[in-house]
Amino acid sequence: MANLLLEVENVDVFYGVAQALWDVSFSVEERKITALLGANGAGKSTLLKTISGVIRPAKGRIVYAGSPLIDCKPEKAASLGISHVPEGRRLFSGLTVLENLELGAYLPNVRPLTKESLERVFGLFPVLKKRMRQAAGTLSGGEQQMLAIGRALMARPTLLLLDEPSLGLAPIVVKLLFDTIRVLNRDGVTILLVEQNVKKTLDIADYVFVLKTGVMRMEGQPGQLLTDREFRQAFLGRIG
Amino acid sequence: MAFFVIYPFLVDAEKSYLVYFLYTTFIYVALAQGWNLAGGYTGQVSLGQHAFFGVGCYTTAILWRARAIGYLDPTGMILSGICAVIVAILVGLLLLSKLRGDYFALGTLGLGEILHVVAINGGRVTQGPMGINLPSDAYISMTYYYFIALAIAIVTLAVVLLMTRSSIGLAMVAIRENEVAAAANGVAVLKYKVIAFAAGAFVTGLCGSLYAYYTFHIDSTGAFDLDWVIIPILMTILGGAGTFLGPIFGAFILSGVFELSNTLMPQLHPIFSAAFIVLVTLFLPDGLMRYITGQREGILRRLTIFRWIGGG
Amino acid sequence: MHWFSSLTTFLQVLVNGVFLGCMYGVAAIGLSLVFGCMQIIFIAQGAVMILAAYCIFWMITFTPLSPFWGFLLIIPVFVGFGFAMYTGLFQRVAKAGKNPSLLLAFGLMVLLEHLMAFFFSSDYRTVKTKYASTALSLAGVTFSVNRIIIAVVALVATTLVFLFLKRTILGKAVRAVSEDMGAAALLGMRPEWVSAVTFSIGIGLAGVAGVATCVIFPFDPYFGFIFSLKALIAVAFGGLGSVGGALLGGVILGVLESMSAYTIGGGWADAVAYAAFLLILVFRPEGLLGRSSPEKA
Numbered sequence: 001m002a003n004l005l006l007e008v009e010n011v012d013v014f015y016g017v018a019q020a021l022w023d024v025s026f027s028v029e030e031r032k033i034t035a036l037l038g039a040n041g042a043g044k045s046t047l048l049k050t051i052s053g054v055i056r057p058a059k060g061r062i063v064y065a066g067s068p069l070i071d072c073k074p075e076k077a078a079s080l081g082i083s084h085v086p087e088g089r090r091l092f093s094g095l096t097v098l099e100n101l102e103l104g105a106y107l108p109n110v111r112p113l114t115k116e117s118l119e120r121v122f123g124l125f126p127v128l129k130k131r132m133r134q135a136a137g138t139l140s141g142g143e144q145q146m147l148a149i150g151r152a153l154m155a156r157p158t159l160l161l162l163d164e165p166s167l168g169l170a171p172i173v174v175k176l177l178f179d180t181i182r183v184l185n186r187d188g189v190t191i192l193l194v195e196q197n198v199k200k201t202l203d204i205a206d207y208v209f210v211l212k213t214g215v216m217r218m219e220g221q222p223g224q225l226l227t228d229r230e231f232r233q234a235f236l237g238r239i240g
Numbered sequence: 241m242a243f244f245v246i247y248p249f250l251v252d253a254e255k256s257y258l259v260y261f262l263y264t265t266f267i268y269v270a271l272a273q274g275w276n277l278a279g280g281y282t283g284q285v286s287l288g289q290h291a292f293f294g295v296g297c298y299t300t301a302i303l304w305r306a307r308a309i310g311y312l313d314p315t316g317m318i319l320s321g322i323c324a325v326i327v328a329i330l331v332g333l334l335l336l337s338k339l340r341g342d343y344f345a346l347g348t349l350g351l352g353e354i355l356h357v358v359a360i361n362g363g364r365v366t367q368g369p370m371g372i373n374l375p376s377d378a379y380i381s382m383t384y385y386y387f388i389a390l391a392i393a394i395v396t397l398a399v400v401l402l403m404t405r406s407s408i409g410l411a412m413v414a415i416r417e418n419e420v421a422a423a424a425n426g427v428a429v430l431k432y433k434v435i436a437f438a439a440g441a442f443v444t445g446l447c448g449s450l451y452a453y454y455t456f457h458i459d460s461t462g463a464f465d466l467d468w469v470i471i472p473i474l475m476t477i478l479g480g481a482g483t484f485l486g487p488i489f490g491a492f493i494l495s496g497v498f499e500l501s502n503t504l505m506p507q508l509h510p511i512f513s514a515a516f517i518v519l520v521t522l523f524l525p526d527g528l529m530r531y532i533t534g535q536r537e538g539i540l541r542r543l544t545i546f547r548w549i550g551g552g
Numbered sequence: 553m554h555w556f557s558s559l560t561t562f563l564q565v566l567v568n569g570v571f572l573g574c575m576y577g578v579a580a581i582g583l584s585l586v587f588g589c590m591q592i593i594f595i596a597q598g599a600v601m602i603l604a605a606y607c608i609f610w611m612i613t614f615t616p617l618s619p620f621w622g623f624l625l626i627i628p629v630f631v632g633f634g635f636a637m638y639t640g641l642f643q644r645v646a647k648a649g650k651n652p653s654l655l656l657a658f659g660l661m662v663l664l665e666h667l668m669a670f671f672f673s674s675d676y677r678t679v680k681t682k683y684a685s686t687a688l689s690l691a692g693v694t695f696s697v698n699r700i701i702i703a704v705v706a707l708v709a710t711t712l713v714f715l716f717l718k719r720t721i722l723g724k725a726v727r728a729v730s731e732d733m734g735a736a737a738l739l740g741m742r743p744e745w746v747s748a749v750t751f752s753i754g755i756g757l758a759g760v761a762g763v764a765t766c767v768i769f770p771f772d773p774y775f776g777f778i779f780s781l782k783a784l785i786a787v788a789f790g791g792l793g794s795v796g797g798a799l800l801g802g803v804i805l806g807v808l809e810s811m812s813a814y815t816i817g818g819g820w821a822d823a824v825a826y827a828a829f830l831l832i833l834v835f836r837p838e839g840l841l842g843r844s845s846p847e848k849a
Binding site: 285334335338339342343345346347349350351353354357358360361466470473474477481507508510511513514515517518521522525526 | 650654659666781820829
């Protein structure tokens with residue numbers, strides 16, 4: 001039985017009085033790429049936010065590396081090794097590329113390694129080194145996404161949460177993005193990927209979960225799902 | 241309600257402390273609700289109410305001195321209110337169309353201060369810093385003031401009630417919650433902001449007018465005193481901004497605290513009042529009404545969850 | 553209207569305005585920082601300044617120290633005071649939105665003012681320094697030594713804050729939290745701690761501004777509010793989110809006031825300042841150097 005880095009158990013999440021997630025359970029295997037698919041508004045981002053501590057579940061629990069996360073604030077989740085690249089990237093547009101990256105290594109346990117981490121990130125994304133002193137807001141969409149991921153990497157995370165990284169990016173950049181995700185995974189980072197780009201996700205994922213209007217509908221390996229009728233009906237139009 | 245109407249006839253209005261207390265509180269209720277319209281319901285915090293109060297004061301004072309209106313003249317008071325509204329509309333259109341949130345608040349503050357300075361330097365019209373003196377021999381009885389204040393308060397409450405229960409009220413709350421979404425849904429954002437702002441200005445102007453009649457002397461410091469801004473806002477927030485009962489409770493409670501501390505420890509009165517304000521904002525940040533209804537909601541929520549867990 | 557009798561007079565008025573502006577500027581930087589990080593207008597900034605002024609007053613009354621030592625002593629005291637204020641008071645209301653924070657600041661201001669009035673009496677106080685009557689002269693323009701020292705302090709304070717924000721990781725965290733608190737938290741920054749630091753610096757700066765004020769003006773407990781207002785106007789001129797902007801805004805305000813006071817008289821000088829304030833808000837809300845968007849309110 002492979003090691004489960006993250007276990008989400010029977011989680012309910014509310015936005016005020018509106019319920020967003022109903023009894024959601026799933027798990028993420030260590031060192032694998034797990035994907036979360038679903039239509040807009042299905043609750044994928046909400047689920048990621050619950051894991052990283054931005055939202056507190058009304059019911060259920062989240063177990064990370066064997067211990068449950070109770071009343072976990074985002075700062076705490078980050079210090080435990082969970083790095084969340086949120087939808088919309090949320091870069092500090094007024095700060096430079098370098099400063100954004102430096103802040104990625106803010107946590108005291110990774111700050112001494114900033115220099116090495118920077119080299120690693122620049123190695124993955126050379127364009128960031130070129131634009132090191134530019135304000136983050138002046139970068140192109142693809143570069144910003146790279147910066148967002150690079151910033152998350154500076155914290156040397158164990159679990160990387162990616163929220164729709166390919167959104168709004170040109171196909172060539174998307175290819176580079178997914179190649180990078182593969183590389184990261186090979187280096188040992190566990191990845192939970194939320195995406196709308198179904199084809200590329202199925203290519204890369206080791207295991208897939210499907211969320212539909214706040215409920216976990218399906219799960220399986222990419223190959224299995226492609227033969228599943230319901231899955232094809234829901235997502236066939238989206239492939240390609 | 242009946243109590244308020246009957247009481248002044250039961251006691252000697254001139255000497256009764258309670259009559260005076262109620263008189264000031266009624267005015268505060270009106271001022272607080274006036275601010276509540278723009279600040280609480282529509283989410284446009286204005287720090288410039290003293291501008292409207294001062295305009296009301298001076299309009300009445302100038303007109304009365306010129307013998308254009310009489311003592312406690314309803315026409316005069318309404319005119320004062322209208323002048324305040326005109327200022328509100330002009331300034332409102334300018335500021336509300338361009339500024340959001342804090343910037344708008346600052347803009348209104350600036351407006352108030354500008355009018356304050358204009359009043360000081362207004363030469364013959366405003367009699368400069370010494371202010372305008374009005375014939376105090378026109379004074380008849382405290383009862384009149386009491387009932388006029390009560391009337392103003394009632395009118396204000398009626399206006400607020402009507403506005404908030406109508407489609408205007410819906411628009412106001414929509415604007416407060418999410419302005420962009422409201423605009424996208426076809427709400428004429430600027431129009432409703434100005435309406436709320438102007439309505440509050442009218443009421444504030446009325447109060448200013450009454451103040452002029454009460455004190456028989458208007459000067460720039462008294463008319464444009466920042467207290468006229470701050471205290472109603474405090475009362476509204478204490479009671480609960482954006483609620484109907486909130487400003488009423490807030491006005492009575494805070495007014496009571498002020499008077500009590502003034503009576504019991506006149507030396508320390510401002511310290512005590514300020515400490516009270518600090519404590520309230522610390523422990524009841526959403527206001528009294530929200531706390532009370534929140535308790536109710538909290539209990540309801542808990543009951544719902546019990547039902548749920550029971551149902552599986 | 554009273555026009556300038558000569559170039560020298562003009563320069564003198566200008567120079568006085570610049571020095572006055574430096575004081576506004578230091579207070580404004582604090583205000584700008586606090587607003588950027590916590591989204592509240594800390595209306596009590598002026599009252600804190602006056603508190604510092606009183607501290608200096610009592611310091612020179614009971615000790616032989618020159619008031620200028622006050623600059624060094626006040627900073628740690630007030631930074632600590634600011635930290636206590638934030639963790640004790642503002643942190644609790646931070647979640648409840650902006651109105652309560654604004655109110656709390658206001659309540660604090662009134663409380664401070666009245667406490668000072670109660671304990672220190674409402675009389676005007678002045679602080680004298682050894683250099684009170686010394687001045688330098690350059691091309692017919694007098695530079696009082698007092699004011700030169702204050703201008704230097706203002707520049708040093710601004711530079712230090714700027715370096716802190718630009719070069720240290722904590723400073724960068726302050727900027728990050730100002731821009732996007734949520735994203736900062738996801739990277740492990742603790743918004744409460746960062747806000748506390750920011751607030752403390754803001755209070756420390758208010759303390760410095762207070763020391764500067766007491767050396768130049770006579771003051772009483774209620775002086776603070778006007779200063780808060782002026783600091784606010786300075787921030788509006790210079791733009792939110794810019795340290796240099798706050799200082800520049802202060803200087804502009806100082807010069808504007810100085811010029812207006814000379815040409816059209818003290819009463820209208822205030823009106824000019826407020827009118828300029830409104831104009832800036834309406835036509836260029838982000839100020840001259842600012843980056844913050846007015847939509848962010």
